[in-house]
Amino acid sequence: MFIIVGFLIAYNLNFARIKYEGGDWYNDPSALKNLAMELNNRTTMKANPEEIIVSLMDKAIFDYPFLFLTGHGNIKLSNLEIENLKTYLINGGFLYVDDDYGLDSTFRQEIQKVFPSLEFEELAYSHPVYHSFYDFTFLPKIHKHNGKTPKCYGMFYQGKLVILYTYETNISDGWADESVHKDPEIKREEAFKFGINIVVYAMTQ
Numbered sequence: 001m002f003i004i005v006g007f008l009i010a011y012n013l014n015f016a017r018i019k020y021e022g023g024d025w026y027n028d029p030s031a032l033k034n035l036a037m038e039l040n041n042r043t044t045m046k047a048n049p050e051e052i053i054v055s056l057m058d059k060a061i062f063d064y065p066f067l068f069l070t071g072h073g074n075i076k077l078s079n080l081e082i083e084n085l086k087t088y089l090i091n092g093g094f095l096y097v098d099d100d101y102g103l104d105s106t107f108r109q110e111i112q113k114v115f116p117s118l119e120f121e122e123l124a125y126s127h128p129v130y131h132s133f134y135d136f137t138f139l140p141k142i143h144k145h146n147g148k149t150p151k152c153y154g155m156f157y158q159g160k161l162v163i164l165y166t167y168e169t170n171i172s173d174g175w176a177d178e179s180v181h182k183d184p185e186i187k188r189e190e191a192f193k194f195g196i197n198i199v200v201y202a203m204t205q
Contacts, residue, residue, distance in 0.1 A: 013047040013203070016054045016064040018095075020081075023073030026053075027100055031175040032068060038175075038192045039199055043133065047199075056081035061088050066202055067095045070172050072102040077110045086114045089162040094202040097165045098172040101145050111155070111163065120153035120165060127154070129164065132201040133193075140190035142183060143170040161205065164198060171195060 015032045019025050029051060036047035054060050054067070057080050061067060067088070069075075077085070089095060097107060108120070123129060129152070130136040141150040148168040155163040173181050174191020183191075 013045060013066070014050075014052055014064050015047065015066050015068055015199075016052040016061065018061075018067055018069040019053050019055050020069070020071075020075050020077065022076040022106070023071040023103065025069070025071050025075075027071055028172060028176040028180065030177040030180065031070075031172045034177065035172075035175045035192065035195045035199070039196055042196060043200065045199070045203065056084050059084070061085075061093070062091075065092070065094060066199065067093065068172070069095065069097045069107075070100050070103070072100050074106040075103060075110055076106070077113065082110070082113050089114070090157055093162070095163045096198055096202070097163065098169065099165070099167045100170060100173065101143075104167055107165075115155065115157065118155055118157065120155050120163075123152045123154050128205070129154075129161075129197055129201045132197045132204070134197055136194060136197065139166070139169060140171060140174070140187070140194050141169055142174040142187050142191050143181070145170070161201075164202070 015036060017032060032051050033049045036049040039045050039047050056077065061084060099107065125137055139150045139152050145168065150169040151167045153165040154161045171191050171194055174183055174188045175195055
């Protein structure tokens with residue numbers, strides 16, 4: 001059950017990580033925990049820091065207003081997973097996907113099966129997700145990889161942003177424990193701030 005009370009107040013907010021076939025969906029297991037703790041410290045939202053793992057085959061996804069998906073490799077969705085994800089999204093759910101390098105091509109392929117008539121749109125810096133809590137005039141790039149420009153895409157269903165997708169950013173790597181990637185503090189701060197923006201936007205749009 002999705003529970004949102006008032007502006008920037010959410011009780012029992014649980015993030016859930018999607019377990020999928022084909023890739024390392026479990027990457028950076030400390031990421032969501034740390035993001036939840038920063039959200040709790042910096043906003044009036046109250047998120048559960050415990051990592052919850054769900055499969056798109058499980059009806060339990062409908063208990064969580066915010067789903068998270070990441071990884072480096074391939075992703076493959078069954079027909080049931082495609083059907084459940086579509087039902088979840090058109091009924092108010094929100095999916096954030098962070099390509100951790102290598103997920104892009106198969107992720108786009110599978111999402112087209114969910115919404116065959118929809119396309120990802122690159123979000124301008126004027127979009128509210130860049131300004132929902134902190135003000136950004138850029139999209140943070142946490143890891144260089146091949147040096148491409150970081151991109152933030154959205155997929156809209158009947159005018160509502162249902163999927164937010166970051167590419168060449170590695171935002172969620174910046175949420176992991178400091179010892180994992182040893183990112184500079186300025187990069188970790190950018191990652192947490194933009195992550196908070198994503199959650200605040202998703203929960204208040």
